[in-house]
Amino acid sequence: MAEDHREPLAGAGALRETLRALLPHTKEELVPELGEKVERSVVRLLWEAAELFCGGCWRECLQASEAILDYSWEKLNTGPWQDVHKDWRRVYAFGCLLKAVCLFEEPGDAPAVAAALKACDMGLLMGAAIHGDILIKVAAVLQAHLPSGKRPGPGPAQEQPSMKKAREDPVSVPDVALERPVPRLRCPSLQHFRKQFLVPGRPVILEGVADQWPCMTKWSLEYIQDIAGCRTVPVEVGSRYTDEDWSQTLMTVNEFISRYIRSESRDVGYLAQHQLFDQIPELKQDIGIPDYCCLGDGEEEEITINAWFGPQGTVSPLHQDPQQNFLVQVLGRKYIRLYSPQESEALYAHETHLLHNTSQVGARGPRVTLQILPPIPGDQAGDRSGFLQVDVENPDLEKFPKFAEAPFLSCVLSPGEILFIPVQYWHYVRALDLSFSVSFWWS
Amino acid sequence: MAEERRGSWFGFGFCGFGQALGSGRGRQVHSPEPLRTPGAGADVRRVSASWSYTAVVTRGGQVQLSGAAGGAAGGCRDAWASEALLVVLRAGPELQAWAPACALRGEPLWTHTLVPEAEGADGAGAEAQAAALPLLPGARAYVSPRPPFYRPLAPELRARRLELGAEHALLLDEAGQVFSWGQGRHGQLGHGTLEAEPEPRLLEALQGLPMAEVAAGGWHSVCVSETGDIYIWGWNESGQLALPTRSLAEDGKTVAREGTGELYTWGWGKYGQLGHKDTTSLDRPRRVEYFVDKQLQVRAVSCGLWNTYVCAVERGES
Numbered sequence: 001m002a003e004d005h006r007e008p009l010a011g012a013g014a015l016r017e018t019l020r021a022l023l024p025h026t027k028e029e030l031v032p033e034l035g036e037k038v039e040r041s042v043v044r045l046l047w048e049a050a051e052l053f054c055g056g057c058w059r060e061c062l063q064a065s066e067a068i069l070d071y072s073w074e075k076l077n078t079g080p081w082q083d084v085h086k087d088w089r090r091v092y093a094f095g096c097l098l099k100a101v102c103l104f105e106e107p108g109d110a111p112a113v114a115a116a117l118k119a120c121d122m123g124l125l126m127g128a129a130i131h132g133d134i135l136i137k138v139a140a141v142l143q144a145h146l147p148s149g150k151r152p153g154p155g156p157a158q159e160q161p162s163m164k165k166a167r168e169d170p171v172s173v174p175d176v177a178l179e180r181p182v183p184r185l186r187c188p189s190l191q192h193f194r195k196q197f198l199v200p201g202r203p204v205i206l207e208g209v210a211d212q213w214p215c216m217t218k219w220s221l222e223y224i225q226d227i228a229g230c231r232t233v234p235v236e237v238g239s240r241y242t243d244e245d246w247s248q249t250l251m252t253v254n255e256f257i258s259r260y261i262r263s264e265s266r267d268v269g270y271l272a273q274h275q276l277f278d279q280i281p282e283l284k285q286d287i288g289i290p291d292y293c294c295l296g297d298g299e300e301e302e303i304t305i306n307a308w309f310g311p312q313g314t315v316s317p318l319h320q321d322p323q324q325n326f327l328v329q330v331l332g333r334k335y336i337r338l339y340s341p342q343e344s345e346a347l348y349a350h351e352t353h354l355l356h357n358t359s360q361v362g363a364r365g366p367r368v369t370l371q372i373l374p375p376i377p378g379d380q381a382g383d384r385s386g387f388l389q390v391d392v393e394n395p396d397l398e399k400f401p402k403f404a405e406a407p408f409l410s411c412v413l414s415p416g417e418i419l420f421i422p423v424q425y426w427h428y429v430r431a432l433d434l435s436f437s438v439s440f441w442w443s
Numbered sequence: 444m445a446e447e448r449r450g451s452w453f454g455f456g457f458c459g460f461g462q463a464l465g466s467g468r469g470r471q472v473h474s475p476e477p478l479r480t481p482g483a484g485a486d487v488r489r490v491s492a493s494w495s496y497t498a499v500v501t502r503g504g505q506v507q508l509s510g511a512a513g514g515a516a517g518g519c520r521d522a523w524a525s526e527a528l529l530v531v532l533r534a535g536p537e538l539q540a541w542a543p544a545c546a547l548r549g550e551p552l553w554t555h556t557l558v559p560e561a562e563g564a565d566g567a568g569a570e571a572q573a574a575a576l577p578l579l580p581g582a583r584a585y586v587s588p589r590p591p592f593y594r595p596l597a598p599e600l601r602a603r604r605l606e607l608g609a610e611h612a613l614l615l616d617e618a619g620q621v622f623s624w625g626q627g628r629h630g631q632l633g634h635g636t637l638e639a640e641p642e643p644r645l646l647e648a649l650q651g652l653p654m655a656e657v658a659a660g661g662w663h664s665v666c667v668s669e670t671g672d673i674y675i676w677g678w679n680e681s682g683q684l685a686l687p688t689r690s691l692a693e694d695g696k697t698v699a700r701e702g703t704g705e706l707y708t709w710g711w712g713k714y715g716q717l718g719h720k721d722t723t724s725l726d727r728p729r730r731v732e733y734f735v736d737k738q739l740q741v742r743a744v745s746c747g748l749w750n751t752y753v754c755a756v757e758r759g760e761s
Contacts, residue, residue, distance in 0.1 A: 039526045040544050041460065041495030041511040063470060067459050070713070070749075071494060074661060078609045079626065 012108060015145045019101060022137050027054050032094055032130045037085045042071060046091070049098055062102040068095035076126055086128050093127025093135060096120060100138055110146065114230060117142045118252075121232035124279050125250070136281060139231070146230060171312055171432050174335055174393070174410070182338065182411040182419065193420075194295050198324070201422035203338050203409055206290070210328050211416030215286040219330055219436060221257060224309075228280050229254040236270045239315065261311045261434060270314040276307035277438075290326045290418060293442045304441040316429040318347065318392055323441040325421040329413045332433030336419060337392055338409045339426035346406035347390065347426060392428040413437075450742050452478040452487050453733075454497075456716030456750025462497040462510030464750060473715030473722065475733040475753060487754070491576070492747025493524035496543055506531055506547070514546025523576035525588035528552070530576055535559075538579065540592055555593050557581065578605035585612075600643060608659035608677075613666075614643055619653025621646040621666055629662040631677035649674065658746070660710070681711035682726025704740030706731040706753060714749045 024030045027050035034043065045068055052061035072095060075088040096119045103116040120139035127135070184205040188196075197204045210216070235256050238246030251259070253271075260269030277284040284305075293303055304323075312332070318339070327336075339347060390396070395403045412432065413419050421427050423443075453475040454464035463479055464472055478487070478499075486502040496510030499522075506519040512529065521532040529541045531551075536559065539551040557580060577586045582602040584595045596602055596614075600622065604615040611625030611632055622643035623632040630637065633646050649666070654674075656667040663677025663684060675684045707728035708717040715722055718731040734741055739755035746752075 039495075041526060044511060045459070045495075064459070066713075067457070067470075074609065077662070080628075 018141050032090050034087045037087050058102045058106040065095045065098035089128035093123040093130045096123025118232050179410040182409045204420050206418040210418050213288050215330050236272050237267050270310035273306050277305050296442045298443045306439045308437040312433050314431045318428040320424045323443050324423050326440040327419040328438045330436045332435035334413045335430045337428040341424045343406045346402040450754045450756040453753045454478050455718045457714035460495040460510040471715045474720045490745045490752040491524040494748040498522040498524040512543035516547040521576050527588045530586050606659040609661040613657045613659050615657040629678035631662050633676045681724040683710035685727050706741045716750050
């Protein structure tokens with residue numbers, strides 16, 4: 001992108017019309033409903049910003065929206081994430097909305113539109129929905145009008161995406177033939193699945209269920225960059241999230257692919273546990289929802305769909321989830337080990353801690369799951385330093401002798417296959433290739 | 444909190460609500476400007492700045508508000524400004540908490556009469572050594588912007604100074620020991636973990652090093668030893684800890700320190716609160732040249748959320 005041209009984008013006129021049609025027109029409609037938690041001074045600033053917005057004073061409105069963003073961001077970082085009042089997240093989303101539209105209006109050139117899109121994504125990641133998910137719609141409009149290639153990226157040495165593939169190292173593929181396999185079924189009936197697997201809580205691989213989903217043929221690195229390249233997502237950096245130097249950060253999908261998938265990175269980067277399909281509805285069109293979810297109690301809207309996208313070598317240490325899980329494999333293969341909840345003692349699980357994720361950057365909520373972590377003296381939940389951990393594929397049997405006897409099931413999950421992980425079933429996952437999985441958490 | 448010293452006051456940083464801060468041009472002031480208080484110039488003894496308004500206490504006992512909250516009242520010894528509450532210490536002595544928006548008219552939200560003999564129990568009068576809000580006179584309790592507003596302190600703590608961050612508290616006692624409590628997820632408590640502490644806990648890492656001052660940013664803590672060394676810990680989001688950061692992202696808190704009358708600032712600078720005529724954030728201390736250029740010696744500093752107030756005297760004055 002030539003930064004010296006401050007030119008409006010081609011088609012900016014049509015884009016402006018589309019955007020304006022999306023937005024409320026009066027400041028009364030624009031300012032979201034808020035409760036008492038939000039201080040009067042903030043509310044005053046919101047009205048001021050809305051008035052500037054409706055008056056077309058883009059630069060002044062941008063200044064006001066920055067102050068709104070900065071102040072509400074501080075509120076979002078005060079106290080545990082689950083205690084942050086939703087109104088502060090609405091205020092934050094509102095600030096992002098104003099910022100995005102102001103940047104688009106002025107200066108309106110390509111870098112500004114990229115920044116506007118980033119503002120939408122920040123509002124989606126950290127904020128709460130306002131005006132009927134308006135940020136998703138605004139983001140879609142902005143994205144559709146970024147210059148073709150959708151890569152306002154830096155550097156003259158732009159990689160040719162079609163030429164440069166993901167790096168592949170020789171990987172240790174466990175010999176699953178020596179281990180007890182997860183049973184496989186081809187398109188079982190709802191009844192059969194419920195009776196034999198859901199109710200008794202037994203894992204199974206479902207074949208022939210998801211293999212016709214569009215994602216199975218459509219998705220590739222190029223396609224993902226095309227649809228989502230300039231969108232900002234949370235990325236976990238570090239070998240595994242029980243490590244001391246594990247952290248979360250935000251970057252665009254393009255940056256993630258370039259830094260952690262295409263190139264030789266010392267660190268492992270993992271786009272993990274992110275509701276990408278809420279953020280980018282276009283991608284949601286490529287996936288389905290396993291019919292078996294209807295056997296649960298919840299509504300379809302309550303199903304949490306997460307994307308798991310990363311290079312070869314990402315590891316999710318042994319953990320449990322509080323809901324039923326369908327793990328759908330789209331790209332690449334994953335080695336997965338499963339231990340029954342009845343084995344919790346052999347996994348030293350009765351001495352577990354809750355792992356607190358102190359970073360809230362990009363998280364919809366902290367990644368809190370029970371860990372196999374025997375306590376050490378003076379250890380306290382939340383302090384990740386010095387945690388002992390059973391390394392599933394290389395256990396320290398002196399420290400964890402019972403672990404050797406714990407029975408387990410294992411598999412290599414390949415594209416098109418769905419693994420049913422019953423609620424509270426311990427699972428360990430390692431990516432054998434560049435991998436993209438989609439998980440469905442349901443009850 | 445700023446202490447009472449004679450001198451002139453200056454301000455820089457965010458003034459988007461029209462709070463008294465120099466010229467207040469364009470919602471932000473990037474370089475120190477003389478403070479213009481609502482009542483003519485005068486005799487500012489103390490400045491307490493919240494995000495959207497500033498409270499100024501004059502030597503004559505007037506508290507004056509500017510910004511999103513306005514109004515003035517007399518008979519005040521001290522004031523402490525937060526978004527939720529304006530706390531005023533009046534003659535009596537009586538502690539009053541007001542909703543900032545009501546401009547000190549009508550009734551306060553609550554009041555608390557302090558025991559007169561409790562103050563000055565150690566012989567300290569209303570001098571510069573007296574406890575400053577949020578620490579109450581007599582150091583038996585402190586005031587919080589969140590309920591419960593009145594919070595007792597164990598008497599054995601012998602608090603000299605107390606500072607509040609966004610979700611933690613720091614206490615300096617008569618012996619120069621530092622205590623901290625509250626949330627600890629960003630390391631702001633300094634006990635080597637990320638755990639919260641419900642009660643004041645002694646900072647063991649600083650034992651044997653008597654401290655002279657403490658201050659708290661949003662999520663970081665600072666103290667200065669009697670020998671002039673600075674210790675900082677907590678969230679280094681924008682370089683507040685004066686340690687190299689990987690990237691100077693947004694947000695953080697300004698920290699200002701006095702040298703030999705020289706002012707150094709570092710941390711988050713987006714609203715000009717560092718006073719270096721720009722809006723860049725810094726991860727190492729930089730001297731605010733304005734005061735050197737004007738031959739001014741800095742005597743006191745008070746940090747608001749996104750702005751800074753400084754009291755300075757001309758060099759040569761005692």
